[in-house]
Amino acid sequence: MNLSARNISFAIKDLTILRDIDLEIQGGKTTVLLGPNGAGKSTLMKILSGYLKATGGEVMIAGCDPEKISLEARARMLGVLTQRSSLEFPFTAREVIAMGRMPFGVSEGFDEVTQELLSMFGVSADQSYLTMSGGEQQLVQLCRVFAQVWGRGSEAFLLLDEPMTALDLRYQSKIASTLKKLSLQGLGQLVVMHDINLAAELADEIVLMSHGKVVAKGSAEEALKVDNLERTFDTVINQLGGGSERYFRAELEK
Amino acid sequence: MKIAALVLVVCVLAVASLLFGSADVSLKDLFRLLSHNDDPGLSTIVLDIRLPRTLLALLVGAGVSASGAAIQGMFRNPLADPALIGVSAGAALFAAIYVVLDGSQGLSLIGMTGSAFVGGLLTTWIVLVVGGRGGGLSTILLAGIAINAIALSGVGMLSYLSTDMQLRSISFWALGSLNGATWVSVLLALAIPVVVFLIFLESRNLNVITLGDEEAEHLGVSHQKLRVRIVSLCAVAVGIGVALTGVIAFLGLVVPHLVRMTLGSNHRTVVPASALLGGMLLLVADVISRTILAPTELPVGILTALVGGPFFIYLIMVEQKGRLVL
Numbered sequence: 001m002n003l004s005a006r007n008i009s010f011a012i013k014d015l016t017i018l019r020d021i022d023l024e025i026q027g028g029k030t031t032v033l034l035g036p037n038g039a040g041k042s043t044l045m046k047i048l049s050g051y052l053k054a055t056g057g058e059v060m061i062a063g064c065d066p067e068k069i070s071l072e073a074r075a076r077m078l079g080v081l082t083q084r085s086s087l088e089f090p091f092t093a094r095e096v097i098a099m100g101r102m103p104f105g106v107s108e109g110f111d112e113v114t115q116e117l118l119s120m121f122g123v124s125a126d127q128s129y130l131t132m133s134g135g136e137q138q139l140v141q142l143c144r145v146f147a148q149v150w151g152r153g154s155e156a157f158l159l160l161d162e163p164m165t166a167l168d169l170r171y172q173s174k175i176a177s178t179l180k181k182l183s184l185q186g187l188g189q190l191v192v193m194h195d196i197n198l199a200a201e202l203a204d205e206i207v208l209m210s211h212g213k214v215v216a217k218g219s220a221e222e223a224l225k226v227d228n229l230e231r232t233f234d235t236v237i238n239q240l241g242g243g244s245e246r247y248f249r250a251e252l253e254k
Numbered sequence: 255m256k257i258a259a260l261v262l263v264v265c266v267l268a269v270a271s272l273l274f275g276s277a278d279v280s281l282k283d284l285f286r287l288l289s290h291n292d293d294p295g296l297s298t299i300v301l302d303i304r305l306p307r308t309l310l311a312l313l314v315g316a317g318v319s320a321s322g323a324a325i326q327g328m329f330r331n332p333l334a335d336p337a338l339i340g341v342s343a344g345a346a347l348f349a350a351i352y353v354v355l356d357g358s359q360g361l362s363l364i365g366m367t368g369s370a371f372v373g374g375l376l377t378t379w380i381v382l383v384v385g386g387r388g389g390g391l392s393t394i395l396l397a398g399i400a401i402n403a404i405a406l407s408g409v410g411m412l413s414y415l416s417t418d419m420q421l422r423s424i425s426f427w428a429l430g431s432l433n434g435a436t437w438v439s440v441l442l443a444l445a446i447p448v449v450v451f452l453i454f455l456e457s458r459n460l461n462v463i464t465l466g467d468e469e470a471e472h473l474g475v476s477h478q479k480l481r482v483r484i485v486s487l488c489a490v491a492v493g494i495g496v497a498l499t500g501v502i503a504f505l506g507l508v509v510p511h512l513v514r515m516t517l518g519s520n521h522r523t524v525v526p527a528s529a530l531l532g533g534m535l536l537l538v539a540d541v542i543s544r545t546i547l548a549p550t551e552l553p554v555g556i557l558t559a560l561v562g563g564p565f566f567i568y569l570i571m572v573e574q575k576g577r578l579v580l
Contacts, residue, residue: 046468051468051471051472071471071474071475071476072474074472074474075472075473075474078472079472080469080472082466082468082469082472084466086330086465086466087330087464087465088330088331088332088464089327089330089464089514089519090514090515091518091519091520092518095461095518095519095520099461099462099465100473102461102462102473102474102475103473103474107458148472
């Protein structure tokens with residue numbers, strides 16, 4: 001099952017946000033979107049998830065126009081983590097994670113998937129979401145999205161907008177291994193992130209975006225080159241090491 | 255379990271409320287009335303005056319509070335109030351128009367209630383249409399605030415133009431009172447539990463919408479359709495309540511908040527618990543309002559605002575203590 005975008009463009013009045021984007025997310029593969037703030041990554045994510053309609057081009061989920069798939073059916077095919085989820089009510093962690101099971105008619109939080117995620121990530125089930133730190137809240141939101149695709153294998157996709165935001169190293173590594181595990185189960189993934197080095201480790205394909213356009217794409221080895229990164233981020237990038245030991249960092253401005 | 259406990263307390267309070275008022279009625283009198291109804295005076299006080307009033311308080315309190323829970327969930331704001339969608343102000347405006355235009359001395363219940371109900375629904379519809387154009391929740395909120403202000407200035411204008419008698423009717427109604435409760439008003443209010451049940455059926459959707467419009471859509475819930483359903487249901491529940499009893503301040507804001515603080519945020523609990531607690535609190539407020547200055551009555555809306563306001567401030571302060579500032 002594939003999730004594809006052909007010649008996607010998006011504009012609000014005279015402001016063009018995306019131009020001619022082609023992208024394909026295949027089952028069992030992880031695509032990582034890298035680019036500076038304002039490059040259009042989140043907008044592209046919203047279009048791929050069916051929340052926004054592109055002003056040009058077409059999106060196909062498993063060969064179907066997302067508009068022709070009911071919201072309920074789409075919710076069983078796509079798990080989406082948005083960048084900003086507000087929650088102003090003291091739901092418990094269990095209740096928030098269980099919301100991810102709603103498309104499957106389960107929502108009380110005592111189902112197997114919710115229990116498994118709670119114990120796997122060591123989330124304290126009955127703690128109020130509002131008393132959690134930013135990182136813990138992000139972890140709970142991630143678990144909610146995982147709950148939506150857990151065990152679905154190649155029947156679903158995962159679209160994550162900056163999943164590592166606010167997570168400490170331990171949770172970053174735990175999330176990264178979970179993504180790898182889900183990928184092995186056949187789940188197609190699109191992940192927006194800012195950590196080039198983590199992206200290189202996770203991605204089957206990397207897409208570099210800047211000013212609403214694709215600057216380069218390919219495997220980590222093909223796409224992650226100093227000149228591509230400098231064009232993308234408009235800053236000086238240094239490469240340390242080589243081969244599989246490559247490491248990139250932005251040079252500090254003097 | 256907690257809901258069952260609330261139901262039990264509501265039943266006890268409902269029976270207790272029949273005992274309070276300007277005439278003394280004892281528990282023994284109530285049993286006598288049930289076993290052999292031989293006292294027409296007692297029967298009139300309990301069955302024709304206090305019982306409909308008790309039931310109306312429970313029904314209206316339930317409708318306003320369950321709507322408050324739904325509106326807060328939908329607006330993702332624990333400080334939202336059903337009045338935000340314009341239903342109360344619209345009902346007040348149309349009630350005032352009816353009072354001023356009606357030449358007769360005695361106002362008919364159906365005329366007044368009908369005008370208020372239509373006004374509430376119409377204003378809510380305008381808020382939805384105007385606010386919906388912007389697409390976001392904040393535009394609905396802003397439209398609600400603007401249309402509320404327009405409707406209330408209309409009430410002000412009509413009050414200015416009205417005679418003393420009419421002014422008294424308008425202000426008494428605007429302050430909220432269960433004084434006019436009859437079996438006809440209880441019959442009309444029986445639509446409220448049906449609407450509350452329909453709101454309850456939206457509980458899971460309300461849970462999900464608190465995450466955000468986009469998140470709800472990704473979980474299979476259309477935020478636009480849910481918004482129209484919730485606003486319409488709340489407009490009917492609050493519209494009937496306001497039409498029958500006038501504006502009951504603060505209940506729709508405080509009750510769901512109190513429920514969330516004690517029973518959590520799951521709307522499958524919050525909606526029914528708010529309905530029960532709201533009915534209970536309005537009943538208690540009404541008993542106090544009719545006994546505190548007996549033989550005259552304090553409009554219950556004054557009491558709910560007078561007690562509800564400071565209590566709400568207290569709740570906010572307690573809540574802030576338990577919440578990390580991150």
